[in-house]
Amino acid sequence: MPPSSTSPDWDGLYREQTTPWDKGAPAPPLLEWIDSHPGECAGRILVPGCGLGHDVRALATLEGVSDVVGLDLSQTAVDQADSFPKVGRERFIAGDLFALDPDQVGTYDWVWEHTCFCAIDPSMREDYVRAVHGALKPEGHLLGVFYLDPYDDEHQPGGGPPHGCSLEELSERFEQSGRFLIEESFVPTRSYPGREGLERLVKMRRI
Ligand SMILES: C[S@@+](CC[C@H](N)C(=O)[O-])C[C@H]1O[C@@H](n2cnc3c(N)ncnc32)[C@H](O)[C@@H]1O
Known part of the structure; x- marks a missing residue:
């Protein structure tokens, strides 16, 4: 089975502008983390499932960041992201996190995760952990927002992503697999309206 064969038609969703996840601004927990950890996020950064690239642009303005790559399965999302003025x-x-080009492997200092892990089918999580581990340099960091509770019907009528996860699952998949060490984990105080208390900001170091 190809790694992403269980995906929704992401490009179709962008073409028909059915993108309720896109808030037109960077993720508030990312901005909170940047403000409280000045200078920490530096070097090369990968943003898988970057959508229209709001988080990519927030990271690209930081001092010490050499380059930020926004990766997305959807060519339409990537074209739109690319049409914003460069900052x-x-x-x-445009590409698949689960089939990274060899020249991307092991080259990143940081991966910023936001609404990609929760959007992929939960059966792909082992592949996700392997892919992100593979993208990072040794000692590189995965920083991300993880959803401990899936949205209810009001936010996601009919079900589907985002798929929530538990802290136990994060520890099992990332730490007990021997690939990462969780260094920081807290509930952010800044969230998009409607996501308050549903998110967990987690920083992990690649072993
Ligand atoms: C829920 S959207 C979130 C987009 C963006 N992070 C945001 O918050 O606006 C999930 C995104 O992940 C992308 N995606 C899903 N599977 C992917 C994969 N295997 N590789 C790269 N991108 C993927 C989709 O195309 C979509 O843009």
């Missing part, structure tokens, strides 16, 4: 050394690539 730093950001670029966008």
Whole structure:
């Protein structure tokens, strides 16, 4: 089975502008983390499932960041992301996180995760952990927002992503697999309206 064969038709959703996840602004927990950890996020950064690239642009303005790559399965999302004025050394690539080009493997200092892990089918989580581990340099960091509770019917009528996870599952998949060490984990105080208390900001170091 190809790694992403269980995906929704992401490009179709962008073409028909059915993108309720897109808030037109960077993720508030990312901005909170940047403000409380000045200078920490530096070097090369990968943003898988970057959508229209709001988080990519927020990261690209940081001092010490050499380049930020926004990766998304959807060519339509990537084209739209690319059409925003450039703010730093950001670029966008259409591609599959689960089939990274060899020249991307082991080259990133940081991966920023936001609404990609919760959007993929839960059966792909082992592949996700392997892919992100593979993208990072040794000692590189995965920083991300993880959803401990899936949205209810009001936010996601008819079900579907985002798929929530538990802290136990995060520890099992990322730490007990021997690939990452969780260094920081807290409920962010800044969230998009409607996501308050549903998110967990987690920083992990690649072993
Ligand atoms: C729920 S959307 C979130 C987009 C963006 N992070 C945001 O918050 O606006 C999930 C995104 O992940 C992308 N995606 C899903 N599977 C992917 C994969 N295997 N590789 C790269 N991108 C993927 C989709 O195309 C979609 O843009």
